Amino acid sequence: MTNEPVKKVLIVGCGIAGLTLAIALRQRKVEVEILEKTSKLGEVGAAISLAPNSTRILQSLNFDSKRARCTDAGSYSEYNEEGVAVDFVDLHKVVEDVGAPWWLVHRADLHEELTRLATEAEDPAWGPKAALVLDCQVVEVDTERGIVVDQHGKRYQGDLIVGADGVRSVVRQEVTGRLEEPSIYSGHSAYRSLYSVEELLQDPVTRPFVENPTFQNWVGKDGRRCLLYPCRDNTLLNLFAPTLMNADDAVESWRAKGKTEDLIEAFKMFPERLQKLLAKDPSPALWQIRDRNPVRGWQKGKAVLIGDAAHAMLPHQGQGASQSIEDASTLPIFLLDAPETMNLTEKLKAFEEFRYPRVTAVQERSRAQKEGPHERLGRLPSILIWEKIYEQTAYDVREEAEAVAVNLRR
Numbered sequence: 001m002t003n004e005p006v007k008k009v010l011i012v013g014c015g016i017a018g019l020t021l022a023i024a025l026r027q028r029k030v031e032v033e034i035l036e037k038t039s040k041l042g043e044v045g046a047a048i049s050l051a052p053n054s055t056r057i058l059q060s061l062n063f064d065s066k067r068a069r070c071t072d073a074g075s076y077s078e079y080n081e082e083g084v085a086v087d088f089v090d091l092h093k094v095v096e097d098v099g100a101p102w103w104l105v106h107r108a109d110l111h112e113e114l115t116r117l118a119t120e121a122e123d124p125a126w127g128p129k130a131a132l133v134l135d136c137q138v139v140e141v142d143t144e145r146g147i148v149v150d151q152h153g154k155r156y157q158g159d160l161i162v163g164a165d166g167v168r169s170v171v172r173q174e175v176t177g178r179l180e181e182p183s184i185y186s187g188h189s190a191y192r193s194l195y196s197v198e199e200l201l202q203d204p205v206t207r208p209f210v211e212n213p214t215f216q217n218w219v220g221k222d223g224r225r226c227l228l229y230p231c232r233d234n235t236l237l238n239l240f241a242p243t244l245m246n247a248d249d250a251v252e253s254w255r256a257k258g259k260t261e262d263l264i265e266a267f268k269m270f271p272e273r274l275q276k277l278l279a280k281d282p283s284p285a286l287w288q289i290r291d292r293n294p295v296r297g298w299q300k301g302k303a304v305l306i307g308d309a310a311h312a313m314l315p316h317q318g319q320g321a322s323q324s325i326e327d328a329s330t331l332p333i334f335l336l337d338a339p340e341t342m343n344l345t346e347k348l349k350a351f352e353e354f355r356y357p358r359v360t361a362v363q364e365r366s367r368a369q370k371e372g373p374h375e376r377l378g379r380l381p382s383i384l385i386w387e388k389i390y391e392q393t394a395y396d397v398r399e400e401a402e403a404v405a406v407n408l409r410r
């Protein structure tokens, strides 16, 4: 493996990880080509919570939160089965406390703004706009020569191939050289809905759900819960409602649908006002919550994995996207700031060594929390749980990566 600098990167997958990496590489004047299997860009209709560990990175990449219609998380309220508020955490001071905001954003809006920054935004200090190739499903990967081939037989070559192709990654199979183990069903499936805030405001029963933009977590005695939070400039309210379910009763797809009556039945222990809210969506999404065991060996030859391709995790910490963003912002530091005496393999290994403990810890915490926010930690006031969440999200991954890169020089 040579010590030649990486000048052109092929990114397989135009998701949150791939796009963020494309922007971070543009900032460092590296040429990027993104290969995406779908013929039209689009995202699942759902909101996503971006904690300060990722928003501080997005801010440094010129992410425009107004354009992406992000809503600031104002506070967190927890309700019990009787509908009584049992905990409240004020999140207004999050910027002051940890130096970056907490954003609630529609996935499509996040994706659109990342795509703009990667492929359209003009900035004289940045490198060329990333080239985006749609309808380009990578089917073959040559990790030694840095070549990938798409479903039409077209070849693409770069100094580095980055597998940002999600939970069913093709690049991962080539990099790890292992037969794919199926992803693991967690035992929970989750209902998901988006409600119009305007419509909820018109109904006196549902109005209290949307009067203040806030996280609301309705937690049942058996851990069943409905997490509600706003997005798109507080015009939509997002529901994430995980419940124990046989694998046969849900589908492994982010776009599959469930039935409103089943959703209401699953959460019938909660007060009528919550059920009235759940009834407002005639077609809630229902998807199996799955993850993968942590894998080692994210790199081989001229290829490396990031995002869900490297470490798919359960959604209970709301950190899948944020960890993908952390990966994407640190890979360029290892590629470009590590000593010139290190070859590509050594740099990619150093990247994996740096990221593996962090993402594995978050993966494990997400598994531990699948029964609800108080699982493993015991019944704690939310403020203490939030202190732990703060610890995790106050983390500045680039600061630490830069310090590690400096030490590699010694």
Ligand SMILES: Cc1cc2nc3c(=O)[nH]c(=O)nc-3n(C[C@H](O)[C@H](O)[C@H](O)COP(=O)(O)OP(=O)(O)OC[C@H]3O[C@@H](n4cnc5c(N)ncnc54)[C@H](O)[C@@H]3O)c2cc1C
Binding pocket: 012, 013, 014, 015, 016, 017, 018, 035, 036, 037, 038, 044, 046, 047, 048, 049, 050, 136, 137, 138, 139, 164, 165, 166, 167, 168, 169, 170, 192, 254, 306, 307, 308, 309, 315, 317, 318, 319, 320, 321, 322, 323, 324
């Ligand atoms: C409903 C839902 C809610 C979530 N909520 C949160 C949250 O609140 N906070 C949070 O941090 N995370 C959340 N997550 C998790 C988060 O969305 C993922 O961890 C994140 O999207 C991973 O990004 P990625 O770019 O690695 O993968 P993906 O977003 O899956 O992108 C992979 C891309 O690669 C493309 N691709 C796949 N195979 C190929 C191929 N062979 N050739 C070319 N292209 C290919 C795909 O089409 C896709 O565009 C949520 C996930 C879901 C589904």
